[in-house]
Amino acid sequence: MDPIKKKIQSSSRETRQDLLGKVITYTCIALIVLVVLSIFVFVASKGMATFFVNKANFWDFLTGKNWNPSMVDSKGKPMLGALPMIAGSFGVTILAVLFATPFAIGTALYMTEIASHKGERILQSVIELLVGIPSVVYGFIGLSVIVPFVRNNIGGSGYGILSGSFVLFVMVLPTVTSMTVDSLRAVPRFYKEASLALGATKWQTIYKVILRSSTSGILTAIIFGMARAFGEALAVQMVIGNAAVMPTSLLSSASTLTSVLTMGIGNTVMGTVANNALWSLALILLLMSLFFNIVVRLIGRKGRM
């Protein structure tokens, strides 16, 4: 056999290595997709039971204002109106992210563009520490600091959407900040250098170059923050009041999808309407975060063009 011919015809070591790499990474990604899919199927099959087994009307579920799964209304259907919780979840999440985003971007800019290396490191460790505080502890600080603060300075009983979003603001801040830092760091250095060389000020460089080129990264950070805010239960539950009624103001007691879910799940029996309805809330939660995700992605695409 001609050794050269053999060498040319058989695949090289590099090709084989590449194949190995592909196999490994594809397996990992397949595994993650499998996990997501199984949870999705699981939650969906449980959540759909409310509509297929218990014959609740999906539209009534989304728009009804009366949540009382163990009771039936005049037509003999369980009272499953999830709108108060949907509104509550939307309220706290959007408010919390609105509070957190400017703070997170400001801090991230300070860390990447202004601070000395040492200051940056200290700030970063403090932020990482905050992620490790259990939500229960956040909840109790909220209960003993934020609730009285809101009650004495703003009004109401102190329990409500406003207090909830204050607590969430602090909770999502580390996530959003550290992810924003990552995407600011990912901006190629020569962008910045080119801008400064053109005579732009630091602020002009930040505003016109750095923020523009990291828009999609920052948006992802915000999505993750929203996601965390959406899914958070234990801390919000302590300060929002958990009243399954339509929120009339930011200061009146409200409830979120997660707080109702967490409180009810241990008290209901699997397979009953009340339990299935809670799984439907979980399904709504999934669909809502999917929706947010798509919207923010679309915005991000527009912003880049």
Place this chain on the structure above:
Amino acid sequence: MKIKLQNKIAINIIRIIAALVVVILLFLLGDILISGVPHISWHFLTSASQSFASGGGIGVQLFNSIYLLLLTLIISFPISLGAGIFLSEYAPKNIFTSIVRMAIEVLSSLPSVVVGLFGFLLFVVQFQMGFSILSGAIALTFFNLPLLTRNIEESLRAVPDLQREAGMALGLSKWRTVTRVILPEALPGIITGVVLGAGRVFGEAAALIYTAGQSATNIDFGNWNPFNAASPLNLMRPAETLAVHIWKINSEGVMPDASAVSAGASAVLIIVVLLFNIFARIIGNSLYRKLTATK
């Protein structure tokens, strides 16, 4: 002149924002540490907890937290590393990739309770794994995967393309370029991801209540055979972590010193997270130096 003024104002606003954040953070940390540190003693750190009498410690819970973290990282780190490499290096720009990306982000928004119950019904009940540290580690992996994957992807992305081109030019395969050139360069960013993920694991309670359980069985620290039921390393024993313990004593604790134990445990938790961060960074830096041949 106007532009210069604008610049000054904007930079100062950024400084003020950063200062405000620092104030908030210091207030939080101070609040927890000041109320908690006085309760920490050697006895508190090493003795078993009490269910209704005072004087309980958090020894078992502390060990469980750390052990659970290591297990979770062992499971989730390789998977997210692979997935992160895929997303940053191999992923074709098509609809499949964006669906995967979206799936990962949706996964991170799942409320803990849902993941907890999923883990409970699937691992604890169906797979007969019982309330065990292994079930807990798998449930926590679900939280960790999206965060870690995204972080690894982002850190790999931050490595300049020049490096990739250099690798290619040397005739290296893509896989070798990624593992030998890009990955070491991205290490500090990846470590940050691990540290953030670790924080989340330390702080998680709701998912663990249904999977790793909320009781700390007596373990014998003299027995390191992982197959013995009383061994600390046993994977199948129920394991209450610090965060779960804090949740439990705050919600149903009847011991007279519940608030002191809770404050002390919170402070310990923060200190442990801090130590872990420092530790991870030291290891990360020495690895970075070794792999990239910087002094």
Place this chain on the structure above:
Amino acid sequence: MKNLTKITALIIASSALLVGCGKSGASNGSTSSSEASGKITVVGSTALQPLVEKAAENYQADNAKVSITVQGGGSGTGLSQVQSGAVTIGNSDIFAEQQKGIKADKLVDHKVAVVGMAPVVNKDSGVKNVTMAQLRDIFTGKITNWKDVGGKDESIVLINRPEGSGTRATFEAAVMNGQSAKKSQEQDSNGTVQKMVAQTPGAVSYLAFSYVKPTIQELSIDGVKPTDDNVTNNKWKIWSYEHMYTKGQPNKVTKGFLKYMTSDKVQKGLVKDLGYISINQMNVQKDANNKVTSK
């Protein structure tokens, strides 16, 4: 896709069932020896958990071959898991008959303790005694200011317990007389309710006796004080049992543990220590329809 998952789940479930059968067979076989051996899993009510946990710890010290795992998860979880056979004992705050979706005739009730509950208010309100009718009107929302029941001019902040929880079911059966409570704030755990009532001016809620601390004010009803003695002869109406349910009659090992729970050692020791009332002290009994008869 869906079919596939169903089939897999079915296979897993059936194999799990087989394993389960094998296990219970084994434990039945070994009962002939003098010392009982086996595994008991207890899941359910978070309120009952500390008692059972501590009792199990003591029991295992004397019976080394019995391994008992105690977990929380809530009464609903306890009942549904014991009904499906996933756990040996399901702890519950309420009668299985009162829980929707549970076939109570398949389960055997073992009452292990009695818990009394008291309405509690923030100290600010200036009220120490109410009539049953007033208490009802407060919870239905007819009375909205403390001055209407002899307190100071301060609006009432209702903090209820979640629908379906044992505490709420007990309170409503004893107080509400079939009327439904006004929609208001809800809070799940005794510890959190205690903290909220203590720090919210005008707050009112209800708590198990063991959580009534000096930081909050308990209310007498019609001049009757919420004490253990008043519960034992039903002068104080708001009380319920703590149940441990088994599916069918318990096997020998489980029976041994349940017997230990009702023995004088636990009833006079742990039950008292944890703020419950001993089941043996009761002069009256209540059935699932809340009918009280003398014993």
